[in-house]
Amino acid sequence: xxxxKLDELGHRLEALExxxxxxxxxEATHMAVGGGEKRAEAMSQLAxxxxxxxxxxxxxxxxxxxxxxxxxxxxxxxLGEFERNYVNATCLPTEFVQRRTAATMRSEQLWRDLRAKxxxxxxxPALEGVVALVREEAALRADxxxxxxxxxxxxxxxxxxxxxxxxxxxxxxxxxxxxxxxTALAVQxxxxxxxxxxxxxxxxxxEKQRELGLAAMRATGFDFTxxxxxxxxxxxxxxxxxDVRMTTRYRTDEFLTSLMGVLHETGHALYEQGLPKEWSHxxxxxxxxxxxxxxxSLFVEMQIARSGDFxxxxxxxxxxxxxxxxxxxxxxxxxxxxxNFIERGYIRVDADEIxxxxxxxxxxxxxxxxxxxxxxxxxxxxxxxxxxxxxxGISTINDPKDxxxxxxxxxxxxxxxxxxxxxxxxxxxQLGSAMAKDIxxxxxxxxxxxxxxxxxxxxxxxxxxxxxYSTPDLITRATGEPLNADHFKxxxxxxxxx
Amino acid sequence: xxxxKLDELGHRLEALExxxxxxxxxEATHMAVGGGEKRAEAMSQLAxxxxxxxxxxxxxxxxxxxxxxxxxxxxxxxLGEFERNYVNATCLPTEFVQRRTAATMRSEQLWRDLRAKxxxxxxxPALEGVVALVREEAALRADxxxxxxxxxxxxxxxxxxxxxxxxxxxxxxxxxxxxxxxTALAVQxxxxxxxxxxxxxxxxxxEKQRELGLAAMRATGFDFTxxxxxxxxxxxxxxxxxDVRMTTRYRTDEFLTSLMGVLHETGHALYEQGLPKEWSHxxxxxxxxxxxxxxxSLFVEMQIARSGDFxxxxxxxxxxxxxxxxxxxxxxxxxxxxxNFIERGYIRVDADEIxxxxxxxxxxxxxxxxxxxxxxxxxxxxxxxxxxxxxxGISTINDPKDxxxxxxxxxxxxxxxxxxxxxxxxxxxQLGSAMAKDIxxxxxxxxxxxxxxxxxxxxxxxxxxxxxYSTPDLITRATGEPLNADHFKxxxxxxxxx
Numbered sequence: 001x002x003x004x005k006l007d008e009l010g011h012r013l014e015a016l017e018x019x020x021x022x023x024x025x026x027e028a029t030h031m032a033v034g035g036g037e038k039r040a041e042a043m044s045q046l047a048x049x050x051x052x053x054x055x056x057x058x059x060x061x062x063x064x065x066x067x068x069x070x071x072x073x074x075x076x077x078x079l080g081e082f083e084r085n086y087v088n089a090t091c092l093p094t095e096f097v098q099r100r101t102a103a104t105m106r107s108e109q110l111w112r113d114l115r116a117k118x119x120x121x122x123x124x125p126a127l128e129g130v131v132a133l134v135r136e137e138a139a140l141r142a143d144x145x146x147x148x149x150x151x152x153x154x155x156x157x158x159x160x161x162x163x164x165x166x167x168x169x170x171x172x173x174x175x176x177x178x179x180x181x182x183t184a185l186a187v188q189x190x191x192x193x194x195x196x197x198x199x200x201x202x203x204x205x206x207e208k209q210r211e212l213g214l215a216a217m218r219a220t221g222f223d224f225t226x227x228x229x230x231x232x233x234x235x236x237x238x239x240x241x242x243d244v245r246m247t248t249r250y251r252t253d254e255f256l257t258s259l260m261g262v263l264h265e266t267g268h269a270l271y272e273q274g275l276p277k278e279w280s281h282x283x284x285x286x287x288x289x290x291x292x293x294x295x296x297s298l299f300v301e302m303q304i305a306r307s308g309d310f311x312x313x314x315x316x317x318x319x320x321x322x323x324x325x326x327x328x329x330x331x332x333x334x335x336x337x338x339x340n341f342i343e344r345g346y347i348r349v350d351a352d353e354i355x356x357x358x359x360x361x362x363x364x365x366x367x368x369x370x371x372x373x374x375x376x377x378x379x380x381x382x383x384x385x386x387x388x389x390x391x392x393g394i395s396t397i398n399d400p401k402d403x404x405x406x407x408x409x410x411x412x413x414x415x416x417x418x419x420x421x422x423x424x425x426x427x428x429x430q431l432g433s434a435m436a437k438d439i440x441x442x443x444x445x446x447x448x449x450x451x452x453x454x455x456x457x458x459x460x461x462x463x464x465x466x467x468x469y470s471t472p473d474l475i476t477r478a479t480g481e482p483l484n485a486d487h488f489k490x491x492x493x494x495x496x497x498x
Numbered sequence: 499x500x501x502x503k504l505d506e507l508g509h510r511l512e513a514l515e516x517x518x519x520x521x522x523x524x525e526a527t528h529m530a531v532g533g534g535e536k537r538a539e540a541m542s543q544l545a546x547x548x549x550x551x552x553x554x555x556x557x558x559x560x561x562x563x564x565x566x567x568x569x570x571x572x573x574x575x576x577l578g579e580f581e582r583n584y585v586n587a588t589c590l591p592t593e594f595v596q597r598r599t600a601a602t603m604r605s606e607q608l609w610r611d612l613r614a615k616x617x618x619x620x621x622x623p624a625l626e627g628v629v630a631l632v633r634e635e636a637a638l639r640a641d642x643x644x645x646x647x648x649x650x651x652x653x654x655x656x657x658x659x660x661x662x663x664x665x666x667x668x669x670x671x672x673x674x675x676x677x678x679x680x681t682a683l684a685v686q687x688x689x690x691x692x693x694x695x696x697x698x699x700x701x702x703x704x705e706k707q708r709e710l711g712l713a714a715m716r717a718t719g720f721d722f723t724x725x726x727x728x729x730x731x732x733x734x735x736x737x738x739x740x741d742v743r744m745t746t747r748y749r750t751d752e753f754l755t756s757l758m759g760v761l762h763e764t765g766h767a768l769y770e771q772g773l774p775k776e777w778s779h780x781x782x783x784x785x786x787x788x789x790x791x792x793x794x795s796l797f798v799e800m801q802i803a804r805s806g807d808f809x810x811x812x813x814x815x816x817x818x819x820x821x822x823x824x825x826x827x828x829x830x831x832x833x834x835x836x837x838n839f840i841e842r843g844y845i846r847v848d849a850d851e852i853x854x855x856x857x858x859x860x861x862x863x864x865x866x867x868x869x870x871x872x873x874x875x876x877x878x879x880x881x882x883x884x885x886x887x888x889x890x891g892i893s894t895i896n897d898p899k900d901x902x903x904x905x906x907x908x909x910x911x912x913x914x915x916x917x918x919x920x921x922x923x924x925x926x927x928q929l930g931s932a933m934a935k936d937i938x939x940x941x942x943x944x945x946x947x948x949x950x951x952x953x954x955x956x957x958x959x960x961x962x963x964x965x966x967y968s969t970p971d972l973i974t975r976a977t978g979e980p981l982n983a984d985h986f987k988x989x990x991x992x993x994x995x996x
Contacts, residue, residue, distance in 0.1 A: 011539070011543060012543055012547070014539075014540070014543075015539065015540040015541075015542075015543030015544055015547075016543075016544075018536065018537070018540035019517040019521060019540060019544060022520075022521060022524060023517060023520060023521075026520060026524055026528075029528075030524075030527075030528060030726065030728075031741055032722065032723060032724050032725050032726050032740070032741045032742075033723050034721075034723035034724040034740055034741070035724065035738070035740045035741030037740070038516065038738060038740040038741070038778070039516070039740075039741070041509070041512075041513065042512070042513040042516035042517060043513075044513075045509060045510055045512075045513030045514075046513055046514075046517060049510070049513075049547070223532070224530065225530060225531050225532035226530050226532040226533060227530050228528065228530050230528075240533070240536060242530070242532055242533045242535070242536040242537075243529055243530045243532070243533030243536070243537070244530075280536070
């Protein structure tokens with residue numbers, strides 16, 4: 001039976017993924033500094049074995065033969081995802097993959113060096129090479145999938161996402177945000193005039209911050225029988241669903257960055273821990289995609305952890321773990337001012353809830369034009385500056401370091417990924433609206449630190465669904481309506497409006 | 499070129515070994531408790547891939563073809579080890595391996611249950627099954643290697659070890675120990691009468707013990723750029739040579755057990771860290787075998803860390819890390835009395851330097867008879883008791899739990915492994931004698947905590963040699979004479995004699 005062969009292949013690929021995930025997390029958390037070279041060699045070999053096994057020509061025959069077999073609903077859906085993964089893994093010729101890998105590795109290395117210097121001119125030739133390869137890749141993926149070139153790129157990260165839908169949603173959101181940002185800034189100014197920012201009472205010992213983070217994870221539903229928290233330079237959520245490896249980093253002069261980071265990663269972790277265990281070796285059993293994954297982290301971070309209701313529960317935990325005088329005189333509005341502070345800035349990763357989507361939409365618009373050949377790499381600085389000026393009112397024309405050189409995505413050849421971040425924020429808000437209808441006392445539950453019903457709702461609607469549906473279908477099934485910007489707009493108005 | 503194919507195979511196998519080693523260490527140190535089932539599944543799949551790749555039929559052709567190629571000395575030696583490994587990996591038919599795996603897994607599970615109850619009678623049928631399989635395996639290995647059956651089993655753990663040599667060495671040692679034990683016990687009694695055992699000043703905080711252990715590791719040469727120390731229930735030295743994962747466990751009522759354990763594992767770690775890096779993907783680049791590995795841990799534990807010279811250096815570190823009153827009134831002779839305490843006991847793993855080899859020789863004699871068919875499993879309790887009574891003067895006839903049921907080796911089908919422990923102790927002593935000739939002021943260096951010359955000698959003679967020579971040849975090259983019991987006997991007489 002051919003489906004059984006795919007099932008058995010799934011077990012082999014899961015084992016290699018398991019090894020790569022744990023080795024990757026271990027590298028960032030527990031590896032001795034001198035172990036890196038051999039670790040890289042081992043992981044490269046394992047990735048090669050994964051690729052060879054995942055792209056074996058006989059898999060195409062198994063998939064075709066399995067279509068004629070008597071399969072139940074789950075198996076039929078699983079077969080679809082096996083096929084989608086196989087097409088994605090095999091649609092690029094080996095010769096192209098080698099060329100692309102060499103070019104993007106070189107471009108990333110150059111970027112690490114030249115970004116620090118803000119040297120756009122020296123970097124441009126490498127980026128031009130990457131853009132040419134991305135156009136080639138988009139055409140190859142379009143051929144294999146029957147999608148438009150940019151859609152074919154996006155489809156890797158969020159299956160089913162199409163510019164036909166997203167263009168409209170983003171245009172709506174952009175129009176709103178451009179108007180809303182000055183309003184929200186004015187409201188903030190007024191609020192801060194009435195209630196100035198209060199000072200912290202540092203230092204905050206790392207061991208106490210760790211206990212606080214663990215308490216926040218536990219409260220919001222992290223399952224410590226299937227995961228742990230460690231320290232790494234760049235926080236991440238890795239590992240495998242049965243053993244999620246979450247990390248954070250600490251500074252002793254303040255604790256909110258780490259705590260908010262822990263809550264963000266907890267959202268990712270809950271998704272992984274909530275995936276259906278019986279399909280863990282099928283592509284069907286994996287999290288749906290990057291946008292949906294980001295929606296789960298942003299749900300915890302933005303919908304829950306930056307709300308007044310949550311802080312009714314959280315503030316006593318701060319006192320319990322960091323001491324009664326840890327934030328002297330702070331009340332909930334002070335914390336909300338702090339964690340929901342907004343400002344116009346150059347850097348995407350430092351941006352707040354209102355400005356972040358504008359950074360994303362700028363990139364989304366530019367990369368569509370780059371893929372379509374309507375924009376050349378050499379024209380990026382001017383185009384970037386024009387949009388920054390229009391959307392955020394700040395110019396980057398003389399500062400490529402904090403302008404188009406700030407992200408690793410393009411130097412690394414990852415086009416079509418950026419929209420996922422803002423889709424995640426919108427999906428989180430849309431899930432929040434739908435949940436509020438089903439759980440009318442959601443706010444009261446958060447104030448009690450009771451996330452049982454909230455998590456059960458997400459488990460039913462999202463986590464347990466894994467990859468049964470495309471991203472748009474999963475959104476519609478979970479929330480009762482297609483993706484739209486209304487709920488995110490309403491959320492921002494509630495939080496940042498007058 | 500066929501050697502190049504073997505070289506490339508070596509890289510693939512090294513990557514899988516790397517993953518299995520790190521995943522194994524991670525499982526014991528950092529894995530979430532609920533991650534075990536998927537971890538086991540992943541490791542079993544990876545081990546299957548390893549086996550499939552290591553036993554591929556074309557490897558036999560590559561080995562034959564490589565013999566005709568122009569190879570340098572290292573490559574020629576490497577080819578020999580590739581062939582030895584291939585023969586060992588392929589000499590058992592798959593059908594047999596499956597039968598054996600099923601039987602030993604079941605026998606080990608039964609043993610875990612029945613050992614606690616001391617229920618020999620219920621366990622016997624399973625052990626009889628294992629003994630039958632071990633006889634079959636010994637015959638298969640003998641066929642493939644041209645060795646005698648028990649030699650073929652031993653050869654897996656220590657290539658080149660033969661009963662023809664070891665029988666005589668063990669007989670010599672046994673004769674000595676049977677006489678020496680009562681003498682040494684009398685000497686100890688007299689010493690303790692003059693200087694009674696002193697009391698500890700517990701508790702010893704874990705964090706302070708950890709710092710002490712790290713200081714001891716650092717002093718004796720552990721390279722922290724290529725390794726680390728963690729906590730696990732059963733201490734081990736795992737990981738890979740570029741990232742050695744050492745563990746210990748702590749109790750707060752005393753600290754010497756953990757410290758001595760750390761020093762023992764440091765000996766293993768130094769061997770791994772000292773292996774030649776350029777051959778790490780060849781069997782030739784691996785540590786020679788179990789006996790030689792144990793000689794390196796016992797060199798640090800027994801030759802160095804239980805000596806008065808070492809404690810001249812170590813005692814101040816105890817005070818520094820655990821406090822001036824950590825061991826109130828203890829001087830070096832008090833510590834030596836404590837760490838070199840000897841007694842007649844039932845349990846091998848709890849035995850001291852003098853009685854341990856008697857436990858081993860007993861097992862070595864019995865398992866030779868079991869493999870040869872001169873002894874049946876049902877006769878073990880009486881044979882065990884007779885030897886315990888003769889060698890150690892204590893009877894186990896009514897206590898199978900602390901007699902023949904105490905070790906996992908036989909239930910797990912590992913026959914031919916036990917001698918490695920005592921060979922290790924003898925090799926360590928023989929290396930110590932040879933080293934003392936080359937480094938006359940070795941004792942003074944230890945008193946200074948200077949292990950540079952000591953480690954360089956071991957690096958030259960043992961670590962850097964990896965698997966270039968058989969175990970007996972490596973011993974002869976390192977020490978100038980074949981393995982013999984004289985140095986170990988002299989060592990015991992110096993330490994425990996009148």
